[in-house]
Amino acid sequence: MTKQQQCTDARSVSPRIATENGSSPVADPHPHRMLDRTARATLARMTGGVSPHSIFAAWSDWALHLGRSPGRQLELMERAQTNAVRLVAEILAEGPEPFRPRVHDHRFSHPSWNKPPFNAWAQCFLAIQDWWDAATDEMPGLAKGDADRTRFQARQALDMISPSNFPWSNPEIIEETVTQKGQNLIDGARHLTEDVIQTLTQAHKPAPPGFEVGEHLACTPGEVVFRNDLFELIQYAPQTGRVHPEPVLFVPAWIMKYYVLDLSPDNSMVAFLVRQGFTVFMISWCNPTADQSELSLEDYRRRGVMAALDVVDDIVPGAKVHANGYCLGGTLLAIAAAVMARDGDDRLASITLMAAQVDFAEAGELLMFVDESQVAFIEDLMWIQGYLDRPQMARTFASIRAEDLIYTRAVNRYFLAREDLPSDLLVWNGDTTRMPARMHSEYLRGLFLENRLSAGRFAVEGRVIALKDIEVPIFVVGTETDHIAPWRSVYKTQLFTDSELTFVLTRGGHNGGILSEPGHKGRHYRIGHRPAGALYAGPDAWLARHEPTEGSWWPEMADWLTCRSGEPGPPPSMGRSGGDGPTLGPAPGSYVHQI
Structure with a gap:
């Protein structure tokens, strides 16, 4: 793409230039602003289109409102104490688990998670998750979008350190490793290598046998x-x-x-x-x-x-x-x-x-990815690419259910060496498309944001x-x-x-x-x-x-x-x-x- 084409694209994609759906036209931006946009687009590529400004703003809003709410701080301290007492009681005496995973969270469903010390690790993780859910709940004056974003980002961070993710703290991985004498880890390393190469090259994966488009799928005459x-x-x-x-x-x-x-x-x-x-x-x-x-x-x-x-x-x-x-x-x-x-x-x-x-x-969890800063970041990313690419879209949807679509899959594939079982819906779900830059900008701004x-x-x-x-x-x-x-x-x-x-x-x-x-x-x-x-x-x-x-x-x-x-x-x-x-x-x- 030539520099002249980039300048044309920048003006056409910019929401402040488009007028079709109600934006007010303004004069063309100063040429030096192209330098700003190039810098933002480079950063957007490094972050995969995620705006660090949006993240910082959400946490700043949350921290400032929590800082001026002494009653809420006392409430959270009491909740931490209560959770700690419940954890100790659960560890010392067998009984019903005080903390339970969410309905769609299956990371701790294996029976061995009910045995010590794994039950204590799982309960400790769920207790911390419970506290952060309470800590990032809505507060008077805190923008609802910022409350949702901080809760989402806290869960993303917790999901990364879940005891189910590591071979030394996941009893299912330990049992499988003993049974297979470590072969599962060797096969899992091969799966990891294949996935890393595929991610870096973005090579298209052909449909597995029995799921070819036009023959087994999309085959109505x-x-x-x-x-x-x-x-x-x-x-x-x-x-x-x-x-x-x-x-x-x-x-x-x-x-x-x-x-x-x-x-x-x-x-x-x-x-x-x-x-x-x-x-x-x-x-x-x-x-x-x-x-x-x-x-x-x-x-x-x-x-x-x-x-x-x-x-x-x-x-x-x-x-x-x-x-x-x-x-x-x-x-x-x-x-x-x-x-x-x-x-x-x-x-x-x-x-x-x-x-x-x-x-x-009320567009659901996707609203966590839509604010002025985030949309501008995606526009900068699309400006330099010409479209929103498939992996960027896939990461957005996967992160909404990270515990299942990212971490559980990684455990199954890299530590338990289980192949992804193909199905028609999964094959279709992996057959993603790109979004044209102008159309996607208009959609995000005109419909989602405004x-x-x-x-x-x-x-x-x-x-x-x-x-x-x-x-x-x-x-x-x-x-x-x-x-x-x-x-x-x-x-x-x-x-x-x-x-x-x-x-x-x-x-x-x-x-x-x-x-x-x-x-x-x-x-x-x-x-x-x-x-x-x-x-x-x-x-x-x-x-x-x-x-x-x-x-x-x-x-x-x-x-x-x-x-x-x-x-x-x-x-x-x-x-x-x-x-x-x-x-x-x-x-x-x-x-x-x-x-």
């Missing part, structure tokens, strides 16, 4: 019917003699590849809907490179969602479309639908939003859009343990829309809750309907009124779509212009293979 530089559009072949006239268009998130919705044949949402008699289309986003750093959020709407609608309209003329958006794709779909409603475009029959947020005030969409300050083509303009029926899905799009945040779609709305709350997390195919054991869901124009009820009131139903929510979605569709008829031809135009190759296409 179909054809690519359109391609531009941003996405491919896949049309899936009918599997019933007659189909509903209204097609289904999926808008997946661009943060991961689309085929989580077409995973294996037995848990593919695409295949399920095709078997229910729907014509299904899928957007498959490209994996952008540095040359595409200028792709904007508006490009994803206009040359992505709207271009796909145009193609679907050409293949199925006159039919309204059931649009389905997942995660960030759902947010983009909501924006597109609001623009269409504002402009009188009535091509949508319904909207389905799966684990998708339109308001980001929450413009629900605040009535999100402008498209120079005019503010309103979600309340949407009149078509909406089907919203939240998942109970989602830490990326918490269900109470997803539920707030009801607060900002007036149309008929059905809300489903299903068991599982951000991905696992959506993959809830019929026959999946241990699944349940709650479902409720709000008529158009009804009064708003909060999430807790809704939860109290709706009892769980065992099984998969997918049939509920299919029935909901069927009730809003016409009588089945002959399936449309594959490809544009009634089948006269050639298709561009079989599904899953070429973009899904980009690395």
Whole structure:
């Protein structure tokens, strides 16, 4: 990238220059500020995009407020004394453990952790963790974001020194080492070497046998019917003699590849809907490179969602479309639908939003990574790279569940020499993508940081859009343990829309809750309907009124779509212009293979 290109990119990415979503334009920055940005970008690369200023500010805010709260200091001293007494009592006399790990923390689940001295070490760690949770709780005057960040960072530091991480203090590692006569440590060292080399080279790891994309995953039959530089559009072949006239268009998130919705044949949402008699289309986003750093959020709407609608309209003329958006794709779909409603475009029959947020005030643990300093740091990192790279995104999500996704995996792989057992979801989860610099900056600032969409300050083509303009029926899905799009945040779609709305709350997390195919054991869901124009009820009131139903929510979605569709008829031809135009190759296409 030349110096001139860098200067152009710096101006285009800067939030103080962009005006599309409400920023105030200012004069171009002084040329000397390029030196500042180069220095910040270099530091951002060294820290992996983590802002040290944001960390320092959070701890300073916490320390200053704690320093002026003598009552809180006494409370913490009493808690330390109480925890110490409980620890001594547990060590001297057998009884119920005074401290228990969090529900998703399985580091101390091995039976040997109940025996001395390992039980004392585990309890000591959990007691310290309990104290820090109390110490970083909210205080009057302390910004909630800073309280959350200090608690998160304290846990990150504690997770590094957990007794479960070291071979001399983890009884499971000791037992395995004795049983295997040290072979597990030799094999674990080989795994560590392989992972270090892969991390340094960033070489793409091929899918394990039995999990190849296009053969075992993303294998529902179909054809690519359109391609531009941003996405491919896949049309899936009918599997019933007659189909509903209204097609289904999926808008997946661009943060991961689309085929989580077409995973294996037995848990593919695409295949399920095709078997229910729907014509299904899928957007498959490209994996952008540095040359595409200028792709904007508006490009994803206009040359992505709207271009796909145009193609679907050409293949199925006159039919309204059931649009389905997942995660960030759902947010983009909501924006597109609001623009269409504002402009009188009535091509949508319904909207389905799966684990998708339109308001980001309660966006969960990802908010710990979003403040002015942190976003500016990420922008500097993207400025020098042209995109946010895959490892940087993966580290963010892994750190939210560090005890499980980082340290437990490291123990299993490097000390117990256990291979990662492949699964379709894990293979997909490792098949990450890059984020274009401009688009990701607009998304972080306009939606996450400034929450413009629900605040009535999100402008498209120079005019503010309103979600309340949407009149078509909406089907919203939240998942109970989602830490990326918490269900109470997803539920707030009801607060900002007036149309008929059905809300489903299903068991599982951000991905696992959506993959809830019929026959999946241990699944349940709650479902409720709000008529158009009804009064708003909060999430807790809704939860109290709706009892769980065992099984998969997918049939509920299919029935909901069927009730809003016409009588089945002959399936449309594959490809544009009634089948006269050639298709561009079989599904899953070429973009899904980009690395």
